[in-house]
Amino acid sequence: MPQAAGTTNNDSDGSLGAIPQRPQQTGSGDADALETVAAAGESLTAQTSETAQVAHTRIAEHQRQLAAEAAARAAREAKRWLLPISTYRITAGFGSGGSMWSSTHTGLDFAASTGTEVYSMSSGEIVFAGYDGPYGNKIVIEHWDGTETWYCHLSRFVQRSGEVSPGEVIGQVGSTGNSTGPHLHLEVHPDGGGPVNPRTWLEEQGVSV
Template identity: 50%
Template sequence: MAGAFALILAAFGSAVVGNATDANSLKADRYQTVNQTYTRADEPSADVSRSFDRAAFSKQATAQAQQKIAANEQLTAAVGKEAKKIELNKWVLPVTGYHLTARFGQRSGLWSTVHTGLDFAGPSGSTIVSVAAGTVVSTGYEGAYGNRTIIQLNDGTEIWYCHQSQFGVKVGEQVTPGQPIGFTGSTGNVTGPHLHLEVHPAGGAPVDPYGELIKHDVTP
């Protein structure tokens, strides 16, 4: 880079000398091309040396490399935060190895009212996991629901996990999607082991769990 600069400056000086007779040209005797310096009566002397160019180039290259590293670190941090946010807000299936039986809104002599949840039938003792991140707000026996765990999500939605054979979390515990919270069973009003799942937006009336799972990219 320094060599190229010297050639350009030398060429510039030659052009000045060659056009010294032109009234509008720069005065050749005011410029020196051998040692790459220039002087003018109204300006202080300035020296452009090869060593200066190398030092400046090295300093600039280092600064640019540091900027790139800093930018990459910021990008990595941003991606990490977004990935963590996605992880905490995703939904998952509450059990595996199941088949769906009773659905939301069905009527039967087995229930005093219409069915208010979605039933995942499977072997007793199957692991139940939290479908989303939240806080355990209730664990205990609740009549026809049997052993029930209620987890409140960050938006206030309550998820009910009913008919458990055993609890796996305590009130006040923070849970993440996929974290074990209990085991399926036949407690309460049942005809066989299954998980009865209910979804209560803002802690209010239940809505169809199937639709809520689909809304969160989970297909039962």
């Protein structure tokens, strides 16, 4: 029988005509995307960690290099030789003769004003500080290479014991003992043996008198 206008065709079971359904998403695309993001994050974290480790290694190596350079400078400084006094006039050389000495002069005399500072000529240890007859107030330093230096006729001890560095003040110029005026009598005894010419010895160390 013909259908009336405006009516809807029903299936045999009386239901409306089937409406096409959109395919359901399985979620696999989102999961893949999340895995990709997570993998990228892990890679970035690994790269950041590796970069930080490399930077830390470089910093540590730089610090070790700086420490080694500082140690080398300190070692060179400790073995540096210099004059025992800054302002002076040489009044008697090694081997000079005269009534002031029992034989010949065993050192080098640096005339200077009383109170002028006297310096340690290099690093070492004070092994004697006291009054020693004709030498007056005297300091003996045993240096890093075994050389002994004697500083005599001092008016005052600034240091009497302990380790000293190059240029460290140990005393002051005076005229104690067998002396006719303020001066520093310097003696140099390599390996603690007999005295040698301080001027020649200093020049061998690169120090001009």
